[in-house]
Amino acid sequence: MDFDVIIIGGSYAGLSAALTLGRATRNVLVIDAGKPCNRQTPHSHNFLTHDGDQPADITKAAKAEVLKYPTVRFLEEKAISARQIDGGFNIDVENAGSFAARKLLLATGLKDVLPDINGLAECWAISAVHCPYCHGYEIRNEKIGLLMNGDHAFEMAKNLHLWNKDLTILTNGKSQLSAEQTEKLRSKSITIREDEIIELLHNNGHLEDVVFKNGEKLALKAIYVKPDVEQHFNFDKQLGFELTDLKTIKVDEQQQSTAKGVYAAGDCATLFRSLSIITAAGTMAAVAMNKEMISEEF
Secondary structure, eight states: OOEEEEEEOOSHHHHHHHHHHHHTTOOEEEEOOSOOTTTTOSOOOSSTTOTTOOHHHHHHHHHHHHTTSTTEEEEOSOEEEEEEETTEEEEEETTTEEEEEEEEEEOOOEEEEOOSOBTHHHHBTTTEESOHHHHTGGGTTSOEEEEOOHHHHHHHHHHHTTTOSSEEEEOSSSOOOOHHHHHHHHHTTOEEEOOOEEEEEEETTEEEEEEETTSOEEEOSEEEEOOEEEESSOHHHHHOOOBOTTSSBOOOTTOBOSSTTEEEOSGGGOSOOOHHHHHHHHHHHHHHHHHHHHHHHO
16 A cells, blocks of 8 residues: 555645644645635634634644654645555546555535525625634624525524624525514514525625615625535545435544545534534544554554
């Protein structure tokens, strides 16, 4: 085998795992295409010692720490396929051939599939956000919108009412809220608007107005969105592990997938996308993989 472990994905989960494995003197290859899902995010929050730092700066510092360990190698390329071989796995890389390893960690993140609304992609992770624990403090007490519907809209509005009292639920079509939910929301002065949205007007990603199909506009500071998600790669088909109903990789408490020797950590394995959570998952996966290899060797 070329390596003990190949890690596909070199962001927080992948680098955390690489650090732990490097300190265990394991030979590790990190393959990363350099397109993290938070690349538009101006600042990271709710992560101890890095609150308010730029995500790219955190990653740069983390990578420098990891590469101090001589058994860790970093390859800036795109992994394109994976298959099981005798005793491990073979990974094909776009412009660098193929590599083999005993264990495989997927830290590939998730692909956010946003509603087809002009301007939304440009605002994503800047003023169109998904998590109040990551972004809520910075936009507290502002006039904000929730681009969502049904039960999720109700639960999110209930949570966000702690940070923002001026809330408008934008169902972008007929409301799927129950009569009881609608009554409760209105009792809290939360507006429900069913008009179809055609565009978000913004200044370099900073939301200014929501434009409706009827020509009306609504000025908002920010908007919460619940995007659909997809895995970046079809490794589940290639390696035979299961996905959950939420389209994340199904893992146990030690981050092992349903395919032996394949582990997953970070966004690809959870929708709780806080940096502290996904970093810890990378460490857990590394410890579990190392323990498994020790048992095989002893």
